[in-house]
Amino acid sequence: MRLAKTSLGRAIIGAIVVVSLFGVTAAFSGEMDGARVFRNNCTKCHNERSPMEKTDKEWRVVVTHMRTIALLTAKESRAVLKYLQANNRD
């Protein structure tokens, strides 16, 4: 394939492999503090969205959306989802 032959193509494939390996070997340590993840991340781009705005199920969808935009780690996404679901009306 032409892409793989260009040096940029090779660099991209290399980077994906390196990041994946790094990820797989990264230690998976205990629970994260969801409130802290919320404070540290959820006002970086836009103003705070209140946990009360959405139901548990809606937060699940929205946090997946934010995970892809804000590039949160999997652990951060899980922790912030728990925090949002624990602080709404549901």
Next chain:
Amino acid sequence: MKSKLLTALILGCVFTGLGNSTANAQEGKFALGGYLDWTFTAYEAGVKPSSFNAFHYNPIFLYQVEDNILASAELEFENGGDEIVVEYMQLDYIWNDYVTFTLGKFLVPFGAYNRRLHPTWIARVPGKPLSNIDVVPTGWAEVGLMASGAVGLGENGARVNYSFYVSNGLEGAAGDGIRELRKEGDPREMNNSSKAVGGRLGIVPTAGVEFGVSGYTGKYDAVATPVLNLNMVGVDGEYHYQDLFELRGELNQADQEITPGQYVIKRGYYAQAALKLSITDNDLLMPFELAVRVSGQNFTGVADDIHEVTPTINYYFGSTTVLRLGYSFNGASQGATAYKKVDNQFVAMFAKGL
């Protein structure tokens, strides 16, 4: 146009219908987002007529098909419906904790502005920074394949994140303005079948700080065997003090080949600061925010250098409901010599994030 509107309405109805139905296996898999805004623009010397505009109504439909699969689409109704386009429509497949694949038409993660900040309820100053119009385009979506993800580096919020993509790429006539090279409607290759590659690498050294470097390379001339290169590089950075103060900016450069071997270098920058007056603890000042953006573009002699400074006062009726009052002081200079004033502009904007 009529058929587009009809499709949009049907999509909207089906979607809200599904979202509301309770006795349905799909229940709880939907969410809506998006934004809406209204503007009034006036020019100091009247180069253009002053005008109200129903600028955007952009609903976003989110459908979490499975735990690790999200389908999302943003429908853009712009300028009172004069333009109706699909801003993005994509499927995100979370492969594992570190890699998500995105297939479809996605907003390009070049810098922070295009993917993360341009919606008007988010951007704190009305109008786009000059680094993100004709140097790197905004509202820039590509159809292709992207891999993205993040890896945590300890407990204080540090992480690295990445996005790499291969896509059809920008396409147009030799020497066209870069904003015109976006494929706003049909995102398929028109003539040029070469693919573009690009990406962004972000570093969050500690919570509240992020730096990114971005790159893009492709051939853009609309012919079967394209030869003209378009390469872009950029850096972006941001600093936040709690949710009260932020400072951010981008530096972008595009090297556009106009005829084989002859390049035009286009550079742009922006810096923006915003301070929420809730920092004062004064009840009257609480809903206000002061923001200022400075931006410029330099086409290395091919066109006038232009720059702007836009102080803005924001009044928040709620966290996602805002009235922005901005005044852009616009200027231009040819090379390093003559300076000429370009018409200044006042913008009142009401924006609501959904």
